[in-house]
Amino acid sequence: MLGPAGWAALLLLTGAVWATKANTLRSTPFEIWLRRTCFGIPNGAINALPVWHAESQTDLTAALANYLAIRSGMVANVAFGGTTPIQSVPYSRIELRVALPGWDAARGGWSVTVTSDSDNRVLFSQSQNAPGMADHQQSVRASESYPGMHQVSPDGTALVIQGHIWVAQSRTPGVTMVADYWMDRTDPGTRMGLTVSAEPSWVNSDTTEQWRVK
Structure with missing residues (x-):
């Protein structure tokens, strides 16, 4: 080694x-x-x-955690996926998707956090068996009619976390998502991590991929 x-x-x-x-x-x-x-x-x-x-x-x-994540096939995508007025205030839809290859619920752990680039406000956060972190889930809600959604489900040998949230445009010019994954939560050396960011589609961004949550 x-x-x-x-x-x-x-x-x-x-x-x-x-x-x-x-x-x-x-x-x-x-x-x-x-x-x-x-x-x-x-x-x-x-x-x-x-x-x-x-x-x-x-x-x-x-850097090593990011490299191992990329080589393993771990995926982390975040994107601006549309806009809508809510009570006359413009809101943006933020879409997220994380895929964790080789997931084993008995051994693994993960955490995903999305923050606003303007003020580091947490927009979405969830974890499961992540070392040093209590299991939790939180996300912003634009209104009762636009609460956002997310789901965690297996996809073959991977675990997929995906969903969307609505955020006020004026407070959210860009977002950053940090995804960490431990294939074996008892071994810190198995940690993999990806950090990706997104801006509205009219801004050229290499890290933004437009896609839709079905």
């Missing part, structure tokens, strides 16, 4: 090969990951996501 130094060397070598290519093609999660490393090429479309610094052990841990 590779130690921290071995993983760092492997990630640096991979970054050197792919960083330039990542800037010229449509961004995949791996290419976005590359831009956040020390090989990153400046790109205004991902300003909402912090850049990892090679000298930071915390950043190295986060």
Whole structure:
């Protein structure tokens, strides 16, 4: 097994090969990951996501968790999916979807949090058996008629968390979702994590994917 130094060397070598290519093609999660490393090429479309610094052990841990998540097939999508007036106030629909491959309820744990980029207000948060965190679920409600929805259900060998919430446009110019997944909640080394952000569709964003919750 590779130690921290071995993983760092492997990630640096991979970054050197792919960083330039990542800037010229449509961004995949791996290419976005590359831009956040020390090989990153400046790109205004991902300003909402912090850049990892090679000298930071915390950043190295986060980068490794993201890399393992991408390689495993873990998926995290968040997007602005439409607007509607509620009591004459414009609201945006935020859609989210997270897929956790190889989910085993007896061993695994996860947490998902969506926050507003303007004030870090929590818009949606849920966890199940996440280390150091009590199981919980919370989400904003626009009104009784627009309460939002979410569901957690198996999909083959994966667990899927998906749904939508309604948020006031004036307070929510963008959102960030953090998804963490432990295949074995007793082993911190199995943690995988993805951080994605979204802005309204008229803003070009590599991390925004438009899709609909059925």
